[in-house]
Amino acid sequence: MNVLQLTEIGAGRRDLVGGKAAGLAELIRLGERVPDGFCVTTEAYASGEVPRAEVLAAYERLGGGPVAVRSSATAEDLPDASFAGQQDTCLGITGGEALIGAVEACWASLHTERATVYREAHGVPHEGVRMAVIVQRMVDAEVAGVLFTADPLTGTRGVCVVDAAPGLGTAVVDGAAAVDHYVLDGRGEGAGGCLTPARLKELRATGERLRVALAAQEPAHGHEHGPVQSPGQGHGQDRRDGPEQDIEWAYDRDGTLWLLQARPITTLFPAPPPTDKPGPRVYVEFGHVQGMLRPATPMGMSTLKSMLAGMLAAFGLTVEIVDIGGRLYGDLTDALRDPSTRRRLVRLMAVDFGPRAQKVVEHLLEDPRFAPREAPRQRGAAALRTGLRASVGILGALARPERARERVYGELRRLREEPVTDPATTAELLDLVERDAEPGSPTGALVWPVVSGLAVAAALPPLLGGVASEDEIRTVLGGMPYNVTIEMDLALWEVARRAEPYRTMLLGTPPAELARAQLAGELPDFGLDGFLRKYGVRSAAEIDVGVERWAEDPAPVFAALANCLRVTDPRQAPDRRFGRAAERAEAMAAELAGRARRERFPRGRLAGFFLRRTRELSGLREAGKFAGLYALRDRRRRLLLIGAELHARGLLAAAGDVMFLHLDEVRASVETGADPRAVVTARRAVYERELRRRTVPVALLSDGTDVETLLPAPAPDDRTLTGMGAASGRVTGRARVVLDPADATVEPGDILVAPTTDPGWTPLFLTAGGLVTETGAVMAHGPTVAREYGIPAVICVPAATARIRDGQRITVDGATGTVTLDV
Known part of the structure; x- marks a missing residue:
């Protein structure tokens, strides 16, 4: 069928009519006022020639006169890609020949450079994308514009944002001229500009009505199973997390409101989940501290939440960890409102989370919504015991740093070499995985040496205040020995030196192909086997159990080897660069120790002691995380064994799909044969969409507001x-x-x-x-x-x-x- 009236388009026909027409048809089914029109379908596009007779007949039934001709591609108005302005729209088209030409122009715009680049940036394959075209009667607009049901700049839910201009509204969508901008919070809509308070009120009500109605049409799929909720702010109501709507509208000369388009706002970061705790709440992103901004797989998220909670508990801290957009966020609201901790948060953010988080916390400390509400809490017996253990552990490491290092490296050897066996049956494997679902705290052999190294490094700035610059202190932290990550990198450099005879092969073969050959045992041994035995538990985003390790896919290691083989200047060899950094650090530490003794005695003696211990202990900071990778390795292997069994039973498309389930869902599949493939497909789509997200807010309020957008530019x-x-x-x-x-x-x-x-x-x-x-x-x-x-x-x-x-x-x-x- 080549031509359909908009009123004839059924639900679920995006493949036939494209995203924009499908959205307009949904508005019509909901009883909204949409200009009359028809759709030239993707079947006509596939034929390659405009069906003139059918198009002209439909145009005549519409009454002729000026029409709007708009693209409606199958890859358009998607949940994560709007394609706004990427394909053509022709307004005010009059006459049959002009209409045929406008349809052809819309078809051609599917393959313009801007549309092609946009698809590539959003991971939309070119093959299979087809174009439909909408033809609608033009609205004789007095004023027109765009309505957002959430603030697209700050992410704030519970407000509507309107941009409006007199006439057709092309100035709004094209950005060609200044427009009137309104932010509507339901507390009384402002006057002025081209919209009256009554029309602003009507637009807000329309946006809320459509947001609720369209959310009900498509269940939201997130990392958690079931609908994902986000809290409404200021009015005490829960808001379904999507899709928040981007709505084009126009008022005609008679004052009638027409809806021209509705599609999801594609740029919003997901809002925090609902909570019964008093609001507003503030959530700070934890993943970037571990160097991870990509989303975690659902299985990885459940593991990470329990691991992080266990680590914080080891230091006497209780923080609720939540999943927002597949990232780890911690609820720091209570700490902000607690008089005994709020000021210390600034220092914590500066040291452990970075300047962006520090600025956010400084801003929120001045926000009356986060003013102190409780009296300082008394430290309980558990907190005192934790403090006593910390003191003993840290003092022991400071007194005998060489013994602390021996304990750390001994524990790493034990974890690497300790034999691990797996149960014989899938049910027993699952029992073991569930039993280990909440890994215990790191052992004392690791915790206190690591904490001691962090503590002495953090103590340097206050001890050397007025004596050393920040840059000089950073120099002391360079070339640090006893760092397992540095040892790993230098070990890879040694592999590259041994691989020199195979230089042509390693530089001329794609990493993925080399990885396949390595796993098949087809490459000569130039030391990589030993490297992977020791460091194959690592990878980018390695704290996510759902991510492949280098031992499973060594392609990134081969890419790094190729980079090493390109180093031809001996002075740029990594081991020499590390050695030079260590020499500068030792020299600076000695200089600062002497300077401190001369200028700040007796504090200078303490500064000298901490400078020495920094060089002896701070490198251990990587050991705790590295040790935890062995438990993740075993957990991942067992989950994949379970996934392989479910795949063999036809319940998963691949063994790795188990990483897009939760343990209770895995058990249901193992024990009852429940088919989780639809859930896996939905979650994988969300995960892949989040992988493409380039920016992640460092802090969010519970209404979805990105706190950094509130800071002075x-x-x-x-x-x-x-x-x-x-x-x-x-x-x-x-x-x-x-x-x-x-x-x-x-x-x-x-x-x-x-x-x-x-x-x-x-x-x-x-x-x-x-x-x-x-x-x-x-x-x-x-x-x-x-x-x-x-x-x-x-x-x-x-x-x-x-x-x-x-x-x-x-x-x-x-x-x-x-x-x-x-x-």
């Missing part, structure tokens, strides 16, 4: 990007923008520009000349490793991967925390 500067210096030094080089380390090429001297970095990224540091990231903290994994290689690093540079072009020359200054662009 920095002064614009086209050439200088400002972040936070995390590793001293200054370097100029070619930017290499990398979003995924799996197959990245970083030539010697390139400056790595990335959203974030975790230990799985650090092999790229072997050749990088500098580092720029969008998130992080000074003591996070990436900056720590950068310091230890002597690589200048600037972190927390907003939108760095978007503002810096791949290949552009930039200057990274770790002392000033700036990145200068060569324009």
